[in-house]
Amino acid sequence: MLEGRIYDAIQVKCMIVDYSTSNLFASMTSRLEAAGMESARTEASWLLMHVTGRSKVDVISRPNEAVSSEQITRIEGLLRRRIAGEPIQYLIGSADFYGRSFAVTPDVLIPRPETEELVERILNLGPDVLKGGVVDLGTGSGCIPSSIACELVNVECVGVDVSEEALVVAKSNAHSLGASVEWVLADMRDERLSALLGRTFSVLVSNPPYVPDEEAGSLQREVHDHEPHLALFSGPDPLHFYRAICEQAPRLVHSGGHIMVEIHADAGPSVVTLFEQCGLIDPALHSDLSGRDRIVHAKVG
């Protein structure tokens, strides 16, 4: 234990000695690699850019530029937290999603690539459908409605979330991106939701909490220990939030409109069956780029 501390102390000391950008980058990369991080180089460059405020081009084109000791101390702190398992996106405070940067805090789920496919499928419905409006239930960072609003400025987008803290993040993201989205604090299961929203939409989208409680132990530690459980776990019933979506669908979506939801990779057939039983039309299961069931798309009769 003591040996470990001395070793750490030596490392900290070494790093505080006037480091050039390239030496620091190499040292950060090898420490992340030694800790088993798959994308060590990328993560080292993100941390370096975040702390120094330099762009990628700047970091690459000026390898001999010195990094200040204050910045090195900050990098050291972040590196340790990363090695202890905190997601890199929370450490740098942002995540890329559908070609844009979104602020993230531990109050919101880190946007995932599979959710980009959800956005892609919604945009593929075309402007004629989307001009009837899009509502996102459980919006978190707001990455879904803000991306849609940025791509198609004439589409009215509404993001709903039960977490006030998440909506603070969502609002700030929309503001930075210049996305016009209306944000509503409400539980997606609340039967008064349609009265609160006061209108219907042509698309209801949702990436609801869908990890069943019983999978808590098998979830990646990085996810389990740092991302908001409110956004991850469905409770004991993995279909809990899809049942709520079925109930909300006829109230929130006009006839002929669409329901597009992200699902757990094992939940495809059960969500399709549930949607059929609820009277939604032609529920179709779509898999993601790695072939895992990911999205169910249905229509409202």
Ligand code: GLN
């Ligand atoms: N995609 C997330 C995960 O697998 C879960 C997101 C959710 O529950 N909506 O960790």
